[in-house]
Amino acid sequence: MGKLTAEAIVERALEIGDTEGLEAVTIRRLATDLGVTPMALYWHFKNKDQLTAGMAEHLVSSFAPKPADDRPWKEQLRDLTTGLxxxxxxxxxxRGVLEQIDPAEVPGFLLVWDHALGLARQAGFGVEECCLIGRYLLQSAIAIADAPVHLRSGRSPEEIEELHRRKRLALQSLPPARYPNLVELADPMSRTFDEGFYDTFGVDLVLAGIEALAGSRS
Structure with missing residues (x-):
């Protein structure tokens, strides 16, 4: 292979992490996969912490804010959230990568974090509120990204359909006088939603709350 780059190392690390979990990402494993000695990787990343920071930097670069963006704060905040x-x-x-890093070691993460705080300040929120908005957006993004896909992982379409059927029947068997809405909505409640609709509605819901609060402060 050609000259080994930090980007090639990080991309392979993410491939391993995505398919086998972060515990499988080691310097020795990466060296074997990339056909080099471990020392060749140490030239770019001295240890696992630096490698994880490099993985985070690569991830964040895909949705980091662009300079001189003069759009309204809510449009920019939406882009950050959907990008994440x-x-x-x-x-x-x-998720595991972002939870393990020290943000101070990842310039791209700091840039996104700083930008989100600045947008919240533009919206008129106080200092503590700005800090909480950043945390809530991160946790909301994690929840939105995770929820609609976990059921499909490792299961065949037939297995998924059977899970839906069982859940629907369980809800439909509830006493309708006590749980009228669960019984009526048993079918949609038992299924996963289209990801596009799920994501858009989730982001709309979160940002609508932020916008409404911002409006009450003006």
Missing amino acids: IRTLRRHPCA
Whole structure:
């Protein structure tokens, strides 16, 4: 292979993390996969922490804010949120990577974090509120990205359909006088939603709350 780059190392690390879990990502494993000695990797990443930071930097670069963006704060905040969701869904190991890093070691993460705080301040929120908005958006993105896909992982279409059928029948068997809405909505409640609709509605719901609060402060 050609000259080994940090990007090639990180991309392979993410491939392993996505398919086998982060515990499978080691310097020795990467060296074997890339056909080099471990020392060749140490030239770019001295240890596992630096490698994880490099993985995070690569992940964040896909939705990092562009300079001189003069659009309204809510449009920019939406882009940050949807970009994070896309990244989390594209890379199953992304959540673990972002949870393990020291943000101070990942310039791209700091840039996104700083930008989100700045947008919240533009919206008129106080200091503590700005900090909480950033945390809530991160947790909301994680929840949105994870929920609609976990049921399908490792299961055949037939197995998924059988799971839906069992859940629907269980809800439909509830006493309708006590649980009228669960019984009526048993079919849609037992199924996963289209990802596009699920994501859009989830982001709309979260950002609508932020926008409504921002409006009450003006």
